[in-house]
Amino acid sequence: MNTLRKVFAAVAVLFLIVLAVSPLKDFLREWKRYQVKYNTLTADLPQRVKPVEIGIRQIWVEKLDRVDRCVTCHVGLKEPALKNAPEPYRTHPQMFHDTEEFGCTICHEGQGAATEYMESIGKGKYWDRPILPRAFMEASCAKCHKEQEVPGAPVLNLGRKLIRESNCLGCHKIEGYVKQWVPVLNGVGSKVNRAWLVNWLKNPAGYAPKTRMPDFMLSNDETNTLADFLLSFKEFPAPLDPIPARLASATEAAKAKLVELGSTRFREARCISCHPINGKGGYVATDLGKIASKADPRWLYNYIKNPKRFQPGVPMPRYRFSEDELLGIVAYMQSEFVDYDMEQPPAHTPDPGFFEKGRALFNKYSCGGCHELGGIGRAEVMAPELTSIGGKKLYEIDFGKSKIDQTLPSYLTTKLLQPREFSSSMKMPKFGFSDEQATAIAVALLGNDDEKIPDELLVRPAPSAAFVPQGGFGKLVDDLACFGCHVMNGRGRLVATDLSLEASQAQRSWIEGYFKIPYSLRPVLTERMPNLFLQGPEIKTLVDFMETSFIADSLDRDVPSDPVTIANGRGLYFERYGCQGCHQIGTKGGYVGPPLDKAGTRLKRGWIFHWLKNPQSLKPGTIEPNNNLPDAEAEAITAYLMTLK
Secondary structure: OOHHHHHHHHHHHHHHHHHHHHHHHHHHOOOHHHHHHHHHHHHHOOOOOOOOOOOOOOOEEEEHHEEEHHHHHHOOOHHHHHOOOOOOOOOOOOOOOOHHHHHOOHHHHOOOOOOOOOOOHHOOOOOOOOOOOOHHHHHHHHHEEEOOOOOHHHHHHHHHHHHEEEEEEHOOOOOOOOOOOOOOOHHHHHHHHHHHHHHHHHOOHHHOOOOOOOEOOOOOOHHHHHHHHHHOOOOOOOOOOOOOOHHOOHHHHHHHHHHHHHHHHHHHHHHHHOOOOOEEEEOOOOOOOOHHOOHHOOOOOOOOHHHHOOOOOOOOOOOOOOOHHHHHHHHHHHHHHHOOOOOOOOOOOOOOOOOOOHHHHHHOOOHHOOOOOOOOOOOOOOOOOOOOOOOOHHOOOOOOOOOOOOOHHHHHHHHHHHHOOOOOOOOOOOOOOOOOHHHHHHHHHHHOOOOOOOOOEEEEOOOOOOOOOHHHHHHHHHHHHHHHEEEEEEOOOOOEEEOHHHHHHEEEEHHHHHOOOOOOOOOOOOOOOOOOOOHEEEEHHEEEHHHOOOOOOHOOOOOOOOOHHHHHHHHHHHHHHOOHHHOOOOOOOOOOOOOOOOOOHHHOOOHHHHHOHHHHOOOOOOOOOOOOOOOOHHHHHHHHOOOOO
């Protein structure tokens, strides 16, 4: 009986302990401590802040199928008085979306339903979407924003730009990206010499520091075999024209004259606007500083004569050089752009089986993913598809023997910086990315998620422009590679002016004169437009088309030109609006905008009027301020500017 009483007593005590522990445990919940401390913190503020009611808080985002309880602890997200408070009470930085509408984890990741810190940041078991580190936050923008430039996301935009420029599509499939143009390799054996090719394959950045060609970390044997294989392709799709013999047989005096002529035309054509010379100059084409030690003179002569004959799709115009000018430019480049420090490879005897072994290497490293080579074809995609890489599970990643943090952001950045870190058998080349660039690319890749986002939340890119100019104008546009720098009706690259409304902006006589001798409108900007040495009939064809197609009738405007209106406009220009702060007239004024001392000769009055009324409607993103001018003031300033001839 005593034993039974003791058992009952022990059970009763145990039962009481259990009953006591449960409410005690609930009372000591982590989130409750945060809420109690929040009320204490806000009570001491000089501003009046409403205390929070103790209890679980959550946001249900039905359209995203998410329940987020982050606001249980982060109760001060929208309270301005807490901008300097410690976490988790601090005011959220500028938000582009309302948390009540989108929740928290759609941007931050983590486990939204959790109320314990470690679980909420995704560090618990069986959770594959941990909270994103701050440096990678912009990856979440890419879930909805598919346009090329995402507002307020510079890191994401940089990453997407680098993915395009690095031509990652040569090996990987990534939806939303287009493969970039790269030179075809047909005839490469008649274009380059072996010494250059061996050095290039071994270390591309050592020859051209800004090259987009990555380092495949080839062994010496691989380099020699691949070079022998490539040099065996000597035939071009179109045969090379013979270079006039008089270049080789010219006397020293005659050759000096040719070099002088070539130097003059090289400068007049402004080749340096696109091509850097030993790192100085443009950035859109190949560095020419060592071209004489790379390319055969016959190839140079033929390529400058007609670039697209040997490289279809190359964004280089065909200059209207005479025969003597072509010879002079080749002679100038051969005499000036020599690599005196190029290392000569040791004597080499090709392996009897170099062709088959070289083709195997060409396929192994997916060279055909970027370069076309006749008879070999383009390689199939060899690397993993990256369209949904942001949703990759941690158990699917082989971290090898690496000591890095076992997270997807860490894996991606390490892979970009040290491609063979996880296995020496990997084939990915080294691009030489900086830490900042690797982080940006990782952000863009993390944004390639497999999460299903409702269509109404997606911001899609604008549809690709289908503008294809026809007739003589279209042939000239292709021959001169105008789309490589200019946009026309939504198509092209905006390196230079958008020409879609050019005939509404500029007077015909000015356009014709500009085609004859292009010049820079802004003294502080690098001159970009090359002198193509166009002939009169070609200029007429271009301008005729612009006058009928690149024009908007809505921009026509009659403006008074009486002396009173002109005087009023001059006062508005210099005194009320201080336009001289950015624009020059007669060498006096700022350098931010183009000079206006010839505006009356260059621009049309309707364009000036509408530009003054609303610059951003004609050129989105321009830094020209919109002063909301009344019509009378815009007309007066226009009348004054039209007097500047």
